[in-house]
Amino acid sequence: MPPVANTIVSILFDGLAWAMFLFIMSVGLSVTMGLMGVVNLAHGAFAMAGGYLVITATAKWGVPFLPSLLITFVAVGLVSVLLERSLYSQLYGASELDQVLLTIGLTFMVIAIYTYFYGPQPQSIRVPSYLLGELHLGDRSFPTYRVFLIVVGAALVAVLWYGFEGTKIGAMIRAAVDNRRMAQSVGINVDRLFTMTFAVGSGLAALGGGLASQLLGLTPSFAVIYLVFFLLVVAVGGSGSVWGTLAGALVLGISDTAGKYLFADAGSFVIYAVAVLILLVRPAGLYGRE
Amino acid sequence: MDASRPLAPAVGGDEVAAARSRALAFLVRRDRYRLAEGLPWIAAIAAFFIFPNQMILGGQTLIMILFALSLDLILGYAGIVTLGHAAYFGLGAYAAALLITDLHWSEPFSGLACAAVVAAIGGFFSGLILLRYRGLALLVLTLSTTIMLQQFGNLFRDFTGGYDGIPGITIAPLFGRFHYDLYGHTYYLYCLGVLFVASFVVRRIVYSPFGQALVGIRENDARMHALGSPVHWRLVVAYTISAAVAGVAGALFAQTNTLVTLGVFDFDQSAAVLMMLILGGAGWLYGGFVGATLYMVLQNELAKLSPEFWQFGIGALLIAVVLANRHRLFGRFARRVRALGFGAKP
Numbered sequence: 001m002p003p004v005a006n007t008i009v010s011i012l013f014d015g016l017a018w019a020m021f022l023f024i025m026s027v028g029l030s031v032t033m034g035l036m037g038v039v040n041l042a043h044g045a046f047a048m049a050g051g052y053l054v055i056t057a058t059a060k061w062g063v064p065f066l067p068s069l070l071i072t073f074v075a076v077g078l079v080s081v082l083l084e085r086s087l088y089s090q091l092y093g094a095s096e097l098d099q100v101l102l103t104i105g106l107t108f109m110v111i112a113i114y115t116y117f118y119g120p121q122p123q124s125i126r127v128p129s130y131l132l133g134e135l136h137l138g139d140r141s142f143p144t145y146r147v148f149l150i151v152v153g154a155a156l157v158a159v160l161w162y163g164f165e166g167t168k169i170g171a172m173i174r175a176a177v178d179n180r181r182m183a184q185s186v187g188i189n190v191d192r193l194f195t196m197t198f199a200v201g202s203g204l205a206a207l208g209g210g211l212a213s214q215l216l217g218l219t220p221s222f223a224v225i226y227l228v229f230f231l232l233v234v235a236v237g238g239s240g241s242v243w244g245t246l247a248g249a250l251v252l253g254i255s256d257t258a259g260k261y262l263f264a265d266a267g268s269f270v271i272y273a274v275a276v277l278i279l280l281v282r283p284a285g286l287y288g289r290e
Numbered sequence: 291m292d293a294s295r296p297l298a299p300a301v302g303g304d305e306v307a308a309a310r311s312r313a314l315a316f317l318v319r320r321d322r323y324r325l326a327e328g329l330p331w332i333a334a335i336a337a338f339f340i341f342p343n344q345m346i347l348g349g350q351t352l353i354m355i356l357f358a359l360s361l362d363l364i365l366g367y368a369g370i371v372t373l374g375h376a377a378y379f380g381l382g383a384y385a386a387a388l389l390i391t392d393l394h395w396s397e398p399f400s401g402l403a404c405a406a407v408v409a410a411i412g413g414f415f416s417g418l419i420l421l422r423y424r425g426l427a428l429l430v431l432t433l434s435t436t437i438m439l440q441q442f443g444n445l446f447r448d449f450t451g452g453y454d455g456i457p458g459i460t461i462a463p464l465f466g467r468f469h470y471d472l473y474g475h476t477y478y479l480y481c482l483g484v485l486f487v488a489s490f491v492v493r494r495i496v497y498s499p500f501g502q503a504l505v506g507i508r509e510n511d512a513r514m515h516a517l518g519s520p521v522h523w524r525l526v527v528a529y530t531i532s533a534a535v536a537g538v539a540g541a542l543f544a545q546t547n548t549l550v551t552l553g554v555f556d557f558d559q560s561a562a563v564l565m566m567l568i569l570g571g572a573g574w575l576y577g578g579f580v581g582a583t584l585y586m587v588l589q590n591e592l593a594k595l596s597p598e599f600w601q602f603g604i605g606a607l608l609i610a611v612v613l614a615n616r617h618r619l620f621g622r623f624a625r626r627v628r629a630l631g632f633g634a635k636p
Contacts, residue, residue: 039426087609090616096425097371101568102612104561108605116598224557228433235430268441272434279427280419 009140011258017146019253020153021215025208025226026233027160027245028201034177034240035194038091041103043205044227045110048220050076050206051213052114055125065128072210077203084198089191107223114220122217125210145214152211156204157246164242173197177240232275238288247286251278321497330579334482338475346474351586352481353542356488358567358578360535363492365564366572367501368528369508370421374432375536376559377416377439378409382537383544383554384443385409387456390545392449396462398545402484405541406534413533414526421525433557440555455551459544477546484542488535493575495531504528508573565608 029043050072057068087106091099131148134141164170176183176190184190209222216222229252237248252271259270278286337348357379364370382405389404390396420431443450450456463469470476495501503524506514514521544550553559562585570581585604592600 033426039429090613094616096429097365097568097572098612098616100371100373100429101564102609104564105605105608105612108561108601108608110605112598112600112602112605115601116596228430228437228557231426231430232434235427239426265445269438269445272438275434276419276431279423279431283423283427285427 015254015257017149019249023249026230028204030234030245039099042106045107045223046202047205047209048223050209051218054210073203073207076206077199080202111220125213238285241287244287345478349477354582355578357539360532364532368504372432374436377436378533378536379540380554381412382409382540383550386541386544387550398461405537409537410534414530417526417529443552461545
């Protein structure tokens, strides 16, 4: 393969893996933000909690990797329901500042708890051997784990697409994002809908955290370090939309990877530059409405 | 507060005249210096004599008060929620540090002025773009601006020292004659003096017609547009001033710490100043005094036990403050404090 094509394939492949990860992490944030307008800065904390739960489940309880991901999704989803009912429900109709402060406060508490129990040093995760190594395709080889990440991401896109476009609950969510008061007046219980989407979104974030710890390493500050990427994806994609999140994740994931491949040190600017440019043209994001 | 609504249409000429004079009296009285406003300064001077061994912490507290004051102008008065105010603190810190280490100009006050100018330029150009946005986009973009600056500093690490920072920042004696002692006494008085001047300036701004326009934008920006107020420009000017004050705080930080690292741009820094302001009360000139002092003292005491304990505590405190505000638990208390004469909420 000529070197240019080789680089392009690498960028697309790694970019796609990174984009799928961003999608899994951000989709819940986007939909809950679209539903209730709650800016949840603690979303990264759910992801971090998920990462630690997967590590504990695989290392301490001897649960295999894939089931532990599922357990994490369910467990963090359930815990998030408790938090939603007790804390987040206070935020409906609150000012943006109150939302920011309360969720920053929550993030700090979660980081402190995890630092206390796990320490600040990075934790590694034992991934089963069939996910390690490389897959050979033609004259190229791809890291199996990233292929796995892309497959999981694609499967989740398909499931969420069906859930959003093909089920009654999906239709209710779309209606409520579109016009909450109208949805309420035709008898949709938006509060319960929000609790459900919040749980699924947090569960997905936790799943993403579990998947990410192999690639990114896991420390308690994961909750803050990667938060800006999730927020960028939601802002660029436009809140309240699965497609927007997918578009935002693809654009940012691939451009970030391209920047790091092509410009070395300065490459980490590319994701911000792209995001700022898109927001300059479309302040409400690619799929957002003014 | 009848006087605050003097513009309601009145029927009789006398009533209009009476309403006008009430409004005028309110406007004249509003920015009078009240006795209670001396309290923070008396406390700061008293602290100097009562806790002579804590002056290093004291100096850092004064710097954070100044930083919180700068945030108050844009967040408390103009109502712009930002997650990236550390950008201007950091710009000021680096400007002051590089002035000393690279240009060998170590006179402290001109260092502050230089930092203020650099931060103001940064605030003006970023504000031109940032302040077009509201909501999520604004939060994300302010956060991104700060991270970009940090990355930028890391990219030119030959110049900025990267995450290892610029060591060995030493300033010339104050006014050419007051030297700095190990216990931070001179630094404390230096910071106190700068804070006093900056507070005076910010107070003048807040009570000026310009300050009122900012409050109008916070309360109802559509209406300010309708009244013909140049909303975007007002915000850009306020943002520039706020950045300059934050830059001065950053410069003080650099001058008194002898070391600046890219850590000044951390999200934690932006979050910390936000917390300080909220703990003390935003939209109130002395919110930074109360909040930053509380924050720094608590941090100092709790972090001794364990850093996690401190982080958990500050998170819980923040949630408690937000919920208490939501349920108006502080309403009566805040009114009492204001009644003491700390200045009516403009």
